[in-house]
Amino acid sequence: MDLTFYIAAAIAVFSTVMVVTRFNIMHALLYLIVSLLSVAVIFYLYGAPFMAALEIIIYAGAIMVLIIFFVMMLNLGPETARQEKEWLRPGMWLLPALLCAVLLGELVYLIAQSKTPVTGITPVPPKEVGRSLFGPYILAVELSALLLMAGIVGAYHLGRQKKKILHRFFESNAS
Amino acid sequence: MTFNDLLSLGPLLNIAGASVLAMLLVAIWRNHRLVYYFTVLAYLLALMSVVPVARLLPHEIPPLVVIDLFALFNSGAIVGSGLIIVLLSYNYFEEREERKEEYYLLLLLATAGALVLVISRHFMSLFLGLEMLSISLYGLIAYLRARERSDEAGIKYLILAALSSAFLLFGMALVYGFTGHMDFPGIGAYLRETETLPVSVIAGFGLMLIGIGFKLGVVPFHMWAPDIYEGAPLPVTAFVATISKGGVLVLLIRFYQDVNGKEYTMLWWIMAIIAVISMFAGNWLALTQQNIKRLLAYSSIAHLGYLLVGFLSGAQSGLEAIAFYLVAYFVTSIGAFGVLIVMSSSVQDAETVEDYRGLFWRYPWVALVFTVMLLSLAGIPLTAGFIGKFYIVMAGVDGERWFLLIMLVINSVIGLYYYIRIIAMMFRTSETPLRTYIKPALPLAGNITLGLLVVVLIGLGVYPTRMMQLIQEMMTLIK
Numbered sequence: 001m002d003l004t005f006y007i008a009a010a011i012a013v014f015s016t017v018m019v020v021t022r023f024n025i026m027h028a029l030l031y032l033i034v035s036l037l038s039v040a041v042i043f044y045l046y047g048a049p050f051m052a053a054l055e056i057i058i059y060a061g062a063i064m065v066l067i068i069f070f071v072m073m074l075n076l077g078p079e080t081a082r083q084e085k086e087w088l089r090p091g092m093w094l095l096p097a098l099l100c101a102v103l104l105g106e107l108v109y110l111i112a113q114s115k116t117p118v119t120g121i122t123p124v125p126p127k128e129v130g131r132s133l134f135g136p137y138i139l140a141v142e143l144s145a146l147l148l149m150a151g152i153v154g155a156y157h158l159g160r161q162k163k164k165i166l167h168r169f170f171e172s173n174a175s
Numbered sequence: 176m177t178f179n180d181l182l183s184l185g186p187l188l189n190i191a192g193a194s195v196l197a198m199l200l201v202a203i204w205r206n207h208r209l210v211y212y213f214t215v216l217a218y219l220l221a222l223m224s225v226v227p228v229a230r231l232l233p234h235e236i237p238p239l240v241v242i243d244l245f246a247l248f249n250s251g252a253i254v255g256s257g258l259i260i261v262l263l264s265y266n267y268f269e270e271r272e273e274r275k276e277e278y279y280l281l282l283l284l285a286t287a288g289a290l291v292l293v294i295s296r297h298f299m300s301l302f303l304g305l306e307m308l309s310i311s312l313y314g315l316i317a318y319l320r321a322r323e324r325s326d327e328a329g330i331k332y333l334i335l336a337a338l339s340s341a342f343l344l345f346g347m348a349l350v351y352g353f354t355g356h357m358d359f360p361g362i363g364a365y366l367r368e369t370e371t372l373p374v375s376v377i378a379g380f381g382l383m384l385i386g387i388g389f390k391l392g393v394v395p396f397h398m399w400a401p402d403i404y405e406g407a408p409l410p411v412t413a414f415v416a417t418i419s420k421g422g423v424l425v426l427l428i429r430f431y432q433d434v435n436g437k438e439y440t441m442l443w444w445i446m447a448i449i450a451v452i453s454m455f456a457g458n459w460l461a462l463t464q465q466n467i468k469r470l471l472a473y474s475s476i477a478h479l480g481y482l483l484v485g486f487l488s489g490a491q492s493g494l495e496a497i498a499f500y501l502v503a504y505f506v507t508s509i510g511a512f513g514v515l516i517v518m519s520s521s522v523q524d525a526e527t528v529e530d531y532r533g534l535f536w537r538y539p540w541v542a543l544v545f546t547v548m549l550l551s552l553a554g555i556p557l558t559a560g561f562i563g564k565f566y567i568v569m570a571g572v573d574g575e576r577w578f579l580l581i582m583l584v585i586n587s588v589i590g591l592y593y594y595i596r597i598i599a600m601m602f603r604t605s606e607t608p609l610r611t612y613i614k615p616a617l618p619l620a621g622n623i624t625l626g627l628l629v630v631v632l633i634g635l636g637v638y639p640t641r642m643m644q645l646i647q648e649m650m651t652l653i654k
Binding site: 136137138139140143144146147149150151153154155156157158160 | 176191194195198236237238239240273274277280281284285287288291299300303304306307310311313314315317318320329
């Protein structure tokens with residue numbers, strides 16, 4: 001079981017690195033999906049199959065589709081990729097990368113510290129999740145509803161546009 | 176949930192319910208005045224619903240929230256400040272071009288978020304409250320889309336707040352991963368049993384401190400403050416400066432108490448350094464500032480530094496001092512922003528120091544109010560600000576934190592300079608009288624509200640005993 005965890009974790013790390021190093025945003029998105037899937041596998045390994053399913057449905061499914069639609073609407077092409085490449089000079093990322101490496105070293109040290117291996121995993125079935133959500137944590141569920149409402153009202157207000165802005169595609173066709 | 180549970184959540188339920196009802200109201204009939212009266216009514220009801228909770232205290236709804244006198248007191252302060260901000264908002268938004276109704280919805284939701292913060296004692300309610308607050312603020316800060324700088328402020332706050340939330344979440348995950356508890360008392364109990372703090376828990380606390388520090392706007396997480404103060408609509412700025420920061424500070428105090436923060440000297444030193452550099456950076460940056468909104472932003476950074484000094488004194492009187500100082504700071508800040516609000520015209524906000532040249536000769540009443548507010552910010556006797564600072568110094572003496580006290584005194588003197596500069600500007604006669612008056616007529620509601628704030632401010636400054644008794648009573652209960 002340990003091995004499966006390490007493979008999943010390695011894939012998660014690798015794909016996430018690929019997400020941030022790709023020049024083409026669509027490629028990056030594909031890696032992001034892989035990364036989310038591997039995290040779902042890890043959830044599954046640790047006895048939370050429901051969370052794994054949610055991770056796939058919500059993140060890899062719904063949110064990814066939204067992002068892809070958004071990217072398509074922005075109509076990014078090779079031009080943007082070239083621009084990105086120009087921005088990404090070694091001088092730009094070397095120091096932040098070094099700092100991140102230090103942070104990573106810290107993290108590895110922290111993880112190495114825990115001597116007790118993970119044993120006695122208790123699986124959490126969906127029923128348990130539902131029970132605690134609508135039992136002691138009912139207040140949290142209601143607060144999340146308010147949180148979403150704040151997001152919707154804010155987005156509705158900020159998203160309203162008086163000026164009509166045409167998509168680049170239509171603009172070039174019209175002229 | 177029992178009846179008592181619902182009753183003890185009264186202020187929160189009122190505000191949250193009102194936000195939903197207000198949304199429906201806006202959907203049915205969009206009218207600025209109507210939604211304004213509705214919001215005022217909601218705040219008044221929430222303020223009244225604080226009273227019956229008092230006999231239930233302390234009431235716990237495990238595992239997420241606890242309502243004790245400390246939480247109730249701060250709930251009252253938050254709802255009261257919210258009410259005053261709403262009263263000041265009507266004219267400001269009436270003169271502006273955007274749709275006005277959503278502002279009240281978002282303000283109600285943000286207030287509800289702050290109310291959750293002050294009663295929460297669990298990571299989950301902490302995070303939900305904090306996110307409710309910040310997500311509403313994204314919308315509020317960028318509210319006047321057509322104005323210059325509002326988009327900039329909104330985007331800046333969005334990115335930085337999201338980043339700080341990520342830090343906070345990661346910190347909470349680390350703490351939870353090693354202690355196995357998400358409720359504050361549980362974490363405290365775990366930490367009492369271990370003699371050395373695990374490194375990961377320290378790292379978790381550090382990361383959480385970044386998230387909290389951002390919300391408080393203390394140095395070195397203060398970079399957003401001036402830009403957001405400048406770009407946001409003035410009532411929203413007042414909200415960010417008072418309710419948002421106050422709610423988070425209350426949460427920090429509760430967390431620190433529950434996990435026995437006093438015992439960890441490293442945590443103390445980090446916060447002491449933050450406090451000292453916040454005071455210095457805030458005051459130094461304000462010295463030559465010509466824009467009053469930015470000046471108040473820097474001044475609020477410094478004030479958070481003063482508050483942290485009271486917090487770090489470690490004495491019981493420190494917490495009392497903070498509670499008092501917080502109320503004084505709420506009243507004073509809202510008053511100062513209130514003056515800016517009533518002085519702003521529909522075209523531009525009255526934000527440069529130059530706008531206030533000779534104000535006394537044009538609008539003596541407003542100039543007097545502003546003078547009182549600035550004197551209170553500076554901590555001059557007979558104002559609430561002085562009493563607040565006095566209690567903080569007393570707490571410092573009790574805790575024998577001489578270094579922090581010396582820093583506080585030095586900074587109070589530096590701070591005096593730029594407050595007095597504005598006051599002097601208001602009393603100067605202008606050589607060029609034809610600089611167009613920024614505002615022809617002042618709104619009545621705004622003036623009445625300002626008058627009320629002045630009365631409270633002077634009242635607290637001259638006769639603080641009653642307030643202090645209440646606070647002392649409350650602090651003995653949370654021990």
